[in-house]
Amino acid sequence: MGLRYGVLLQEAGNQVDFVDTWLPNVNKIHKQGGVYVSRDHQDRHLVPVKVVTPENYHDDPDVWVVFTKQMQLADFLTRTAHAFNDHQYVLTCMNGMGHVEKLLQYFQPQKVLAGTALVATVLNGPGDVDFIGARGAGTMNLANYTEQPDEMTHRIVTELEKCQFNPNLTTNFRGTLLAKVVFNSVVNTLCTLFEITMGEYAAYPGADELSRQLINEAYDVCERDGVTMLNTRAEELASVNYVSKVANPLHYPSMYQDMSHNRPTEVDYINGYLVKLGAKYNYNAKTHAFLTHLVHLAETTRQAAANDVTSEVQNQAVL
Incomplete structure (x- = not known):
């Protein structure tokens, strides 16, 4: 899911950096010069992306988009904490519950956005991802932790709309x-x-x-x-x-x-x-x-x- 959101945000004109803890994926992408992307098992093509491990990331993004498994999140945040600061926003659509409390240890409450994504994606293997479903078929809901959307929230929603994730901003x-x-x-x-x-x-x-x-x-x-x-x-x-x-x-x-x-x-x-x-x-x-x-x-x-x-x-x- 991180690859899907990142690749589509990149195609929409945003500068996207990928930070990954899974070394086989990082190494494969480096070797290939990008990630192979398919849609419904067809049109497999190479998309150039920039990916590093947490320890090697030193940029200052406006927004973090976080997709890890629940049990992996704490370790990822600890390893990436040197790159977090108070002006950054974070968006996550992870499955399950428990992640928001961990994110609040590193990000300001008013800058935490979380939601749900009815979007299907399969990682075939390192450096090889398959977007399931026609472009624009998925939907997502998101909300601010404070339930008070600000200007940056609406900017994020606009970029997600460009990617055809069909975002629905709520205050719940x-x-x-x-x-x-x-x-x-x-x-x-x-x-x-x-x-x-x-x-x-x-x-x-x-x-x-x-x-x-x-x-x-x-x-x-x-x-x-x-x-x-x-x-x-x-x-x-x-x-x-x-x-x-x-x-x-x-x-x-x-x-x-x-x-x-x-x-x-x-x-x-x-x-x-x-x-x-x-x-x-x-x-x-x-x-x-x-x-x-x-x-x-x-x-x-x-x-x-x-x-x-x-x-x-x-x-x-x-x-």
């Missing part, structure tokens, strides 16, 4: 963030567990019933916490169906991409977050708790299988 910060958490708690988690695309999930005759159960439970939690959601429950179900059936039916969500590569998932920051928030109000979000456990069970069994394969290969090598 928590409702904006939790809308995507609820969406992901349905689609990302179920597609990951059953290793299916969003379209395959939506085609299941009982999908609406499954989605509705998870949405209702999530909304019960959020309403107890005093959050005004952006959508009604019916509108949230319609959003799940539109994105799954029309916008990105062939897409495997990011949680699946992590699971399939035996990487830790962000389920604790999505379904698990809703469980913990509900517990504050003595509400048992039992369906989300059950799915959280299932994802961790799948992670554990996949990792054990991967370790068994590694051990077998090592034993064969010794023999």
Whole structure:
């Protein structure tokens, strides 16, 4: 997602620097002279970009656009802190919850923008990214942490419009963030567990019933916490169906991409977050708790299988 936002902002006429902690990606981009970009597996072409590791970044951008996994953010911020200052803004559309509190340790509250992006992207490998969906098909919501948009906020929105991200600026910060958490708690988690695309999930005759159960439970939690959601429950179900059936039916969500590569998932920051928030109000979000456990069970069994394969290969090598 960082590559998608950065490449499109660069194409819109902005100076963009990329800062990445994943060395294979940094090294591959340096070797190639850029990143290979495709759209829906077609028109693969090289886009020149400038990328460095955090320790080697010493410029002073107007805006940071942050896309890391939740569990990687603290380390990224620590390693990049030397390049932060009080006049910079930060925009993030990361999945899950927990990132805003970390960003507020480095950026002024009035300069923190966060939101959600219904935009599908796949990293095929180092230096190779695939933008899923037709240009302009995705949407995003964003809000200022203070819920008071200023001139720079509107300038950022204008640049995002040029990229056809279809940004919707709101003054409902928590409702904006939790809308995507609820969406992901349905689609990302179920597609990951059953290793299916969003379209395959939506085609299941009982999908609406499954989605509705998870949405209702999530909304019960959020309403107890005093959050005004952006959508009604019916509108949230319609959003799940539109994105799954029309916008990105062939897409495997990011949680699946992590699971399939035996990487830790962000389920604790999505379904698990809703469980913990509900517990504050003595509400048992039992369906989300059950799915959280299932994802961790799948992670554990996949990792054990991967370790068994590694051990077998090592034993064969010794023999």
